[in-house]
Amino acid sequence: MPIHGVVPSTKPTYPLHFDLESVIRPNILALHPYRCARDDYQSGILLDANENALGPSIPSAALDKEHLDLELHRYPDPAQVDIKSRIARLRNLPGWEYVFLGVGSDEVLDLLMRVCCTPAKDKVLTTPPTYGMYSVCGQVNDVALVKVPLTVEGGAFQLDLPKIKSALESDPLIKMVFLCSPGNPTGTLIPLSDVKEILELPGFRGIVVVDEAYIDFGGDDASASSLVESYANLCVMQTLSKSFGLAAIRLGIALAQPPLIQVLSNTKAPYNISTPSAHLALSALSDEALDIMRQKVATLVASRTKLLEDLKELAPLGLAPAIGGNHANFLLVPVLNRAAGTPDSARALKIYTRMAEKEGVVVRYRGNEFGCEGCLRMTIGTEQENEALLERLKQTMAEI
Ligand SMILES: Cc1ncc(COP(=O)(O)O)c(C=O)c1O
Incomplete structure (x- = not known):
């Protein structure tokens, strides 16, 4: 079944063993995303969305000019193409189609799990010690965790690649692998060569998620975003909460090839990024910022x-x-x-x-x-x- 909004392509995707449509849950593939009149028409007398025509209930004197200009009584832009374009440029990706925005990377994580994993059936692989939300999210979605601990000799935390590979190859119900780089709480970067080994593993048909919440503290060239154009089975999560100092606006990012981004966009709540957050995110992505x-x-x-x-x-x-x-x-x-x-x-x-x-x-x-x-x-x-x-x-x- 084709993904709604994706133009079918005859070009083979890489790696050849990966087929996005076989990873995404059938109910999500069949989904016709919510559409609003605003998707097609953004100007004129706007009487389509049952907003409050008289404006916000906060006294005008309590709002500064910047907030007044934000038209807080209107629903936000569902697409946020300007923010996505700036992120794509920052991370050297071809365009906004490679970027999805969520309410923090926590929303991106939850959405990825929901589109890929059938509750009470599918599983995800994690590598403890790692970020606690992977297991919370697994529990919320009734998705079991397969844990392959990092090797910890001498306090140097490394992926246990042989064990990860054998777990992935022996259990087709594992739909996603969560790698955290730099890790929380390990503070350790995962070499891109390790990420590639998992991406290339023919016996694993799922998606490799690399959580890069702290990537900007890890030096140049450490990001798996450089692999996104090459690998259809990779999703890199980033956030404005850490290096950008904007934890309060809840702006999380997924970087992946357009078909997976389209699946996430089809599934999200229509107006997930609030107008004040979007306004601040756009400012934070200017060259000066x-x-x-x-x-x-x-x-x-x-x-x-x-x-x-x-x-x-x-x-x-x-x-x-x-x-x-x-x-x-x-x-x-x-x-x-x-x-x-x-x-x-x-x-x-x-x-x-x-x-x-x-x-x-x-x-x-x-x-x-x-x-x-x-x-x-x-x-x-x-x-x-x-x-x-x-x-x-x-x-x-x-x-x-
Ligand atoms: C590894 C990791 N991923 C994701 C997050 C959550 O980020 P966000 O604020 O974008 O939801 C955190 C927050 O501490 C984190 O440590």
């Missing part, structure tokens, strides 16, 4: 290097060197048992709680995650915040 984003990323990367160095001072108090790749805007640091010198999750949890409740510094306890025994995850803050973290962690560790 992109320069600012890159400067801020460079500052945070320099602070990350400094914090890594400064945390060594706490070694006598039982703080081990950070583990993982340190390619994101956070560090993953094991707290040790002072007597035994081994990672100590109970002590880490006490330090975490004391820091939050008495010292006013909230980090994240990750000691329960596979391969992260005793670990605290610390986001890189401002210079002053990092100094406060260091000082208060030192004090707390001296007491606990």
Whole structure:
């Protein structure tokens, strides 16, 4: 069955073993997306969408000019082609047809799972320790997780490719693989050669999703977006929440070849990106704003290097060197048992709680995650915040 909105092509897609229509659920393939009059007509006297002709109920005096110009009483643009075009240009993709926008990458993740996986039947593969929403989303959608843990020797987190391949080849119900690069909480980039090995695996007919929420902190040329034009079975997720500093506007991104993007667009709620969010996203993607984003990323990367160095001072108090790749805007640091010198999750949890409740510094306890025994995850803050973290962690560790 052809995908609604995709012009059938006789050109073979690569890799040859991949057929998008066999991965997408039949009910989604059959879907005729919601259409509104505004898809065809955007100007004139607009009496088509049951909006409030008298405008927003917020007093005009409380709205600045910018908000008044946004026409808040109108539904947002369902397509957001301008934002998509700027993202395509930023990530070196041919055009807006390669870009989907969601309410954070969390919505993109949920939508991908819903279009590919039949509840109570299909599965997804994850590689713990990894981002917690993959399993939450699996549970919400009644999609089972096949877990192939990363190898964790020496704190260097790597994909266990032989085990991933054998899991994928032996279980045709696995429809998607979620790879997180740089990983949360590992902070480790996945080499593109590893991603390609999974993309090329003939026995796996599903989609490889690479979650790149932190990619801009990982250096140039690290992004799997460079593979999107070549591989029909790849979907790269990104977000404006991290490097762009816009977590509040909830703007997530999928980069993939146009047929998969079309499937996501057919399935989404018609007006998922709000007008204020779209307005701010467009501003954040101007050339001037992109320069600012890159400067801020460079500052945070320099602070990350400094914090890594400064945390060594706490070694006598039982703080081990950070583990993982340190390619994101956070560090993953094991707290040790002072007597035994081994990672100590109970002590880490006490330090975490004391820091939050008495010292006013909230980090994240990750000691329960596979391969992260005793670990605290610390986001890189401002210079002053990092100094406060260091000082208060030192004090707390001296007491606990
Ligand atoms: C790996 C990873 N992916 C996705 C997200 C969610 O991003 P968004 O704010 O775009 O929903 C996060 C947030 O912490 C994350 O760590």
